Amino acid sequence: MKIGILGYGNLGRGVEKAVNASSDQELVAVFTRRDPASVKIASPGVKVLSVDALNDMKDDIDVLILCGGSATDLPEMTPKYAAAFNVIDSFDTHAKIPEHFAAVDEAASKAGKIGVISCGWDPGMFSLNRVYATSILPEGEAYTFWGRGVSQGHSDAIRRIEGVQDARQYTVPVPEAVERVRRGENPSLTTREKHTRECFVVAKEGADKARIEKEIKEMPNYFSDYDTTVTFISQEELDANHKGLPHGGSVIYTGSTGDNKHVIEYSLKLDSNPEFTGAVLAACARAAYRMNKEGMSGAKTMLDIAPAYLSPMTGEELRSHYL
């Protein structure tokens, strides 16, 4: 199947790697809103084209994977391109998923295409695990922990503070909270009890470090509800030890059947968040292509995709080797 990628940031590069690693997918082109000549991609021989070129490429691309941001790009992009292509996105503003779904559903249904939204790991694989668990054990509770991993949004928030040259923020689950959940205690946990935030900050020369630390720790929404530690380091140390984008976390579901308790745990430990997320998007592209071939259309999420559609293997192969 012929794949297009729109947007070439960290996620776009992750998708590119996954598509190139898939035996049944061919990367047709990377599309960009920047000057195509300024974008160098990792795939030899693959074109970089202006986003405008998509207007004439309806028949050249089976699935278009949208690698824009959830804040402003995807709410506009996904419905727009679903009117002409099967599309995949990683829309992750949980509160706005219903309206995004509705907009994509309208466009995709009209076009007879499929738009799979909110692919990745949360939303995505974590959502699947929450749904499987609560479907099997309606009596129970789902706990989601994120990290240890880099939050790009929180890192950006720190970088916007005056006097900050660079920063990396790690979200870290509180081990005691995880253990209490695993033991089946069903605790009520506050935001502060679930995660801590570790900030590694490079201050500009002469900047007031005490003020920076105070501004970080008191920042509403981002840090004020958490126990936050701030460590000032040099740019060299940040470059040497904090340039990766690891992430992960776990969904722990504790449920019961009468007196018997059951614990279901799904956890991810990812060296590269964008590369794993990109790999999920590539698998969803495969599913969208096949489901559309079978006549399905409209907006979907990973909850609507039978797992077998994600695999390049046949049903026979899956039943023989993976069931």
Next chain:
Amino acid sequence: MKIGILGYGNLGRGVEKAVNASSDQELVAVFTRRDPASVKIASPGVKVLSVDALNDMKDDIDVLILCGGSATDLPEMTPKYAAAFNVIDSFDTHAKIPEHFAAVDEAASKAGKIGVISCGWDPGMFSLNRVYATSILPEGEAYTFWGRGVSQGHSDAIRRIEGVQDARQYTVPVPEAVERVRRGENPSLTTREKHTRECFVVAKEGADKARIEKEIKEMPNYFSDYDTTVTFISQEELDANHKGLPHGGSVIYTGSTGDNKHVIEYSLKLDSNPEFTGAVLAACARAAYRMNKEGMSGAKTMLDIAPAYLSPMTGEELRSHYL
């Protein structure tokens, strides 16, 4: 939806509990090959009927959940009843799944019904996790560990030894092996390196314990390939401490995207194996009912079921609260 249960052993009781806990399912009757008068069930007011009564109940049951054994019951039962009902089974003889699938597919397709085979946790939830992981990260390896939990097959094998009054066998993953896999070492592990077997045995009075221990440890297929410990205990101790049927295990998948490594782990810790398995079967019954209403038919496995079908919630509810 109206549910029938065929077979009332541990699994049948687990399904009964799950169906009664499901707001959208009603247990119509339990069917048995024994004398119905001899079978007392846990659901007040629900009938126990002879298996022969099924012949006249095509219109009274939406989904029939088959709680027979994989060795001799299900290969015959599932195709037979798929010719008249949507059916669910927990067929778990991995090597024979392709031929069982084919037989059920023929019967169910002809009848316009759905037959979901091999539901449970392995095959079942573990299979799903193997497929999701390998679909996302084709470069990687899946490791499955079982336990700590009671293997009923191995317990039965010990009970067949002369001089044994009762027995319980626990399958236990080797902690070092699990740790090596989690660390991403991708080890090649022999059967002996992955699991040990712990046997708690009640010997009949005057029985030769040394001989019993030797017979257990040398039993081909069941124990000879494992490091096995045998502990003789009294019937009182076995009844007090080993009457439950806990089980569980984990699927650990270590994969990579280029130089970056990723570890996906799915684990279950179940107080009651048959009650959890029964709960999975009840969820699959919900999916089968809905998929059949939408016009689908033939044999399916959990790999063919979009997760949303398993939940009593609507797509809107799932997207708002679980995505």
